[in-house]
Amino acid sequence: MSPSRGTLPAEFSRLVAERPDATVMRQKELGVWRQYSARDVGEQVARIAAGLSALGVRPGEVVAIAAGTCKEWLLADLGAQTAGATVAGVHVTDAAHETCRELAALEARVLFIEGEEQFETLLEAGELARLEHIVVFRADGLRRAGDPRLVSLHDLQARGQQALAADASLVQRLLSSRTAADAAMIVYTSGATGRSKGVLLSHRAVLTAAGALQTALAGTGAMAGERVLFQPLSHVMERIGGMYASLMQGAVLNFVESQDTVFDNLREVQPDVIFAVPRIWERLHSSLVVTLHEATRLQQWAYERTLRLGESVARAREQGTTASAATRLLHAVGNRLVLGNLRRMMGLDRLRVGISGGAPLSPSLVRWYRGMGIDLRHAWGLTEMAGYAAIAEAGDAPESAGRPLPGVEVRLSEQAEILVKGASLLSGYRGSAPRSQSQWQSQSQSQPELDDGWLRTGDIGRIDASGRLEIVGRLDEVIAMATGRQVFPMELENRIKSSPYVADVVVVGDGRPQLSCLVMIDHEAVEQWAQERQVAFSDFRSLCASPEVLKLIGDELKRTGAQAEQGVIAFRLIDTPADGDEASLTPAMKLKRWRIVDRYSGAIDSMYAVAAA
Numbered sequence: 333m334s335p336s337r338g339t340l341p342a343e344f345s346r347l348v349a350e351r352p353d354a355t356v357m358r359q360k361e362l363g364v365w366r367q368y369s370a371r372d373v374g375e376q377v378a379r380i381a382a383g384l385s386a387l388g389v390r391p392g393e394v395v396a397i398a399a400g401t402c403k404e405w406l407l408a409d410l411g412a413q414t415a416g417a418t419v420a421g422v423h424v425t426d427a428a429h430e431t432c433r434e435l436a437a438l439e440a441r442v443l444f445i446e447g448e449e450q451f452e453t454l455l456e457a458g459e460l461a462r463l464e465h466i467v468v469f470r471a472d473g474l475r476r477a478g479d480p481r482l483v484s485l486h487d488l489q490a491r492g493q494q495a496l497a498a499d500a501s502l503v504q505r506l507l508s509s510r511t512a513a514d515a516a517m518i519v520y521t522s523g524a525t526g527r528s529k530g531v532l533l534s535h536r537a538v539l540t541a542a543g544a545l546q547t548a549l550a551g552t553g554a555m556a557g558e559r560v561l562f563q564p565l566s567h568v569m570e571r572i573g574g575m576y577a578s579l580m581q582g583a584v585l586n587f588v589e590s591q592d593t594v595f596d597n598l599r600e601v602q603p604d605v606i607f608a609v610p611r612i613w614e615r616l617h618s619s620l621v622v623t624l625h626e627a628t629r630l631q632q633w634a635y636e637r638t639l640r641l642g643e644s645v646a647r648a649r650e651q652g653t654t655a656s657a658a659t660r661l662l663h664a665v666g667n668r669l670v671l672g673n674l675r676r677m678m679g680l681d682r683l684r685v686g687i688s689g690g691a692p693l694s695p696s697l698v699r700w701y702r703g704m705g706i707d708l709r710h711a712w713g714l715t716e717m718a719g720y721a722a723i724a725e726a727g728d729a730p731e732s733a734g735r736p737l738p739g740v741e742v743r744l745s746e747q748a749e750i751l752v753k754g755a756s757l758l759s760g761y762r763g764s765a766p767r768s769q770s771q772w773q774s775q776s777q778s779q780p781e782l783d784d785g786w787l788r789t790g791d792i793g794r795i796d797a798s799g800r801l802e803i804v805g806r807l808d809e810v811i812a813m814a815t816g817r818q819v820f821p822m823e824l825e826n827r828i829k830s831s832p833y834v835a836d837v838v839v840v841g842d843g844r845p846q847l848s849c850l851v852m853i854d855h856e857a858v859e860q861w862a863q864e865r866q867v868a869f870s871d872f873r874s875l876c877a878s879p880e881v882l883k884l885i886g887d888e889l890k891r892t893g894a895q896a897e898q899g900v901i902a903f904r905l906i907d908t909p910a911d912g913d914e915a916s917l918t919p920a921m922k923l924k925r926w927r928i929v930d931r932y933s934g935a936i937d938s939m940y941a942v943a944a945a
Contacts, residue, residue: 343539356370395440396420398450432458442463559585595679613701734801792807813843828888855909
């Protein structure tokens with residue numbers, strides 16, 4: 333790749349020219365994986381680009397995509413970029429009214445969506461008058477034929493085909509008109525600690541980050557293998573790491589059927605690399621732990637024994653030594669007979685490397701994966717740096733985020749805030765002034781600032797003597813207790829989330845003498861636990877209210893050391909399931925702290941009132 337001169341569409345065009353018959357993606361149709369060559373995808377991208385040009389899309393304007401993860405997302409993204417547009421992925425996990433707010437702020441005239449039902453939902457939630465064209469991926473049974481704005485993706489491509497027949501050089505001219513400095517995309521931040529912000533990333537920034545990622549993982553040989561895409565493509569991690577960095581390296585992108593089939597599709601494909609947020613790694617772990625409850629005592633003993641051997645081998649590697657010959661021999665036998673079967677059940681048997689990013693992952697969980705024979709590593713970055721700034725290397729400590737990627741510089745401020753700079757830095761925010769060498773004009777004081785070219789990330793960290801980074805927490809999440817103690821909740825929350833029965837947790841205690849927490853249980857794991865013990869419940873709320881489940885979570889808090897070591901005096905369960913409360917989740921499947929604290933303020937007050945009584 334050539335970040336200094338190229339654009340994403342130009343790089344993909346080069347891939348098509350060099351390897352036209354290579355399979356680049358698959359998606360299931362009627363239960364069968366259908367594959368698409370680079371030529372197939374290139375032709376569809378060209379037709380979409382020409383069709384958008386025929387609709388009046390001009391270089392530099394914003395085109396939005398609000399859809400789940402599917403091949404059409406990629407086609408629309410590359411097609412709109414080829415037409416010269418800046419493509420904004422809108423989080424479909426947000427509430428419909430928030431999606432409408434983002435669309436209004438983007439001032440987009442063209443929107444890609446999945447189907448008519450989604451259009452109806454958006455229409456009811458907000459004002460969409462500015463939209464002139466709404467392209468529907470799946471247009472079967474469109475009822476609003478009278479709405480002139482609606483057009484199917486098929487019809488858009490047909491219009492593009494007509495434009496190309498009249499002007500065969502149209503796409504080439506479009507490709508030649510864009511430069512590396514032009515804005516390629518707008519990616520919204522997760523909104524975990526406040527409102528999402530639209531980050532402008534240039535083609536240079538995206539290609540720089542993708543190239544650095546490829547360089548960092550070159551030794552694994554994983555980037556040119558099989559990929560399974562299942563996270564929101566509006567999220568920077570999947571869009572740049574999972575999709576573009578992999579695609580440009582020659583990977584095959586397999587799009588999941590739905591969010592309900594993610595683990596089934598992982599087992600079918602057995603990918604070479606996975607880029608995933610911590611919640612995915614936590615769910616895979618919880619799912620296996622729950623499955624092992626049904627195993628025989630001998631099978632459980634074999635698993636636990638082999639896992640301990642694997643952890644010993646991994647720990648020796650982290651320390652720069654080698655485990656004993658006996659340990660390595662026993663582990664090799666157990667790995668073949670026990671762990672290999674379990675990895676296949678998880679869809680991870682061919683995994684060469686797993687990357688966890690978007691938020692730190694519990695070191696104990698990293699150790700578990702390494703004990704299972706899976707090379708799981710932390711990645712650290714932020715949307716404003718195209719998602720990736722540092723990645724751990726094989727053998728790094730479980731808590732390490734590794735060294736900065738090629739072309740990225742990292743340092744700490746006097747307050748230990750992480751500062752970064754590099755070619756993958758954002759161009760600006762949608763609606764704000766572009767960055768300069770020495771100053772930054774932001775939309776609000778909560779936005780990052782540049783100080784002589786350095787981006788203030790808001791993350792607190794440590795850098796060891798070898799230049800490896802460790803994330804401690806976030807400035808805007810620090811808990812200032814009444815005792816004067818300051819607590820970064822991340823480490824404690826990760827410790828609690830190492831439990832297979834905990835999906836997420838928010839530790840609170842600002843202005844209080846002690847800490848407490850709000851816990852989101854892992855629905856599947858706790859439900860199965862309750863059924864095995866014949867605990868009576870009728871729905872999620874009654875499951876959370878059952879004395880047996882409350883005792884289970886209390887015991888888990890004790891086991892993880894949250895109570896005795898960290899002083900968590902009380903907890904409450906969040907009794908609304910995460911998948912039924914999308915407004916409280918980020919695209920990285922993390923609870924929005926500010927929203928949870930606000931919504932459960934009464935429960936928080938009651939915890940402290942009971943504790944004080």
